[in-house]
Amino acid sequence: MTPIIDVCNIRKSFGGLTVIDDCSVRIAEGSITGMIGPNGAGKSTLFNIIAGSLAPDSGEVLLDGEPITSLPAHLRFHKGLLRTFQIAHEFSHLTALENLMMVPPAQEGERLFSNWLRPGRVRREEAEVRRRAQEVLDFIGLTRVRNEPAGNLSGGQKKLLELGRTMMTEARVVLLDEIAAGVNRTLLGDLIGNIERLNREMGYTFLVIEHDMDMIARLCDPVIVLAEGRVMLEGPIEEVQSHPEVIEAYFGAQSA
Incomplete structure (x- = not known):
């Protein structure tokens, strides 16, 4: 191979x-x-x-x-x-869901300029990242702890x-x-x-x-x-x- x-x-x-x-x-x-x-x-x-x-x-x-x-x-x-x-x-103080949402690089919301001038774009991207994170939680079987601080897992x-x-x-x-x-x-x-x-x-x-x-x-x-x-x-x-x-x-x- x-x-x-x-x-x-x-x-x-x-x-x-x-x-x-x-x-x-x-x-x-x-x-x-x-x-x-x-x-x-x-x-x-x-x-x-x-x-x-x-x-x-x-x-x-x-x-x-x-x-x-x-x-x-x-x-x-x-x-x-x-x-x-x-x-x-x-990230122990963030929820399981938030830990996953932190991963994708170069998110629009990380840029101060985008938060001021492109708030709609930031919200749409964040919603998509949240949707993907929820899918991942479903896949790995952690949906029930999605809102639990990761440090408590x-x-x-x-x-x-x-x-x-x-x-x-x-x-x-x-x-x-x-x-x-x-x-x-x-x-x-x-x-x-x-x-x-x-x-x-x-x-x-x-x-x-x-x-x-x-x-x-x-x-x-x-x-x-x-x-x-x-x-x-x-x-x-x-x-x-x-x-x-x-x-x-x-x-x-x-x-x-």
């Missing part, structure tokens, strides 16, 4: 310690790709390099064939590359809201960082279902970093295994789980 994200020969060191060592990864367009590995394997560092919050020492990141290595995270956002966080970053509801925020943009690739962390099993099922629907119905490509192996097994194909800053293996979860080196490097390390 055609790669939408191409990570080419990335290296990253911190204080003389090499965390990512000549690592190359290709994320196929339309896939839900999982990334696993033992603690210290370099997953979070590579994730942050792809997201644009960390610069590599060398190597290149391409989005749909276009180099984006030097682009900051907010410009990658405008190109459709988004991320969620292990700890949700909601449960951990799982906040993760759903973060996923909903990606739907308020022209998202193409969504990087999911430990989205299962702190989520009860019922809401985790909702999260997985929504990710699958976004992939199937809206064409989202996902890269998932996750320690919950049940979630990886249910959701991801292929799965990339990192160890010591390099790709050890890539393939279906059945192959990954049965590979002797992976059992030693990852599953053995987890049970030690």
Whole structure:
């Protein structure tokens, strides 16, 4: 399949310690790709390099064939590359609905000039953004908390809201960082279902970093295994789980 994200020969060191060592990864367009590995394997560092919050020492990141290595995270956002966080970053005093309405960039109401001279245009755009936000809340199953301050939501509801925020943009690739962390099993099922629907119905490509192996097994194909800053293996979860080196490097390390 055609790669939408191409990570080419990335290296990253911190204080003389090499965390990512000549690592190359290709994320196929339309896939839900999982990334696993033992603690210290370099997953979070590579994730942050792809997201644009960390610069590599060398190597290149391409989005749909276009180099984006030097682009900051907010410009990658405008190109459709988004991320969620292990700890949700909601606007706690705004309602769930308002959190979604904050996402679309360059809204007319953000311009003082437009509020003075184009109030009708501002109202129409705001009504459309509100309508879209309500549709997203319906999609992710949070309609009943639409007027609840986001800070009052449960951990799982906040993760759903973060996923909903990606739907308020022209998202193409969504990087999911430990989205299962702190989520009860019922809401985790909702999260997985929504990710699958976004992939199937809206064409989202996902890269998932996750320690919950049940979630990886249910959701991801292929799965990339990192160890010591390099790709050890890539393939279906059945192959990954049965590979002797992976059992030693990852599953053995987890049970030690």
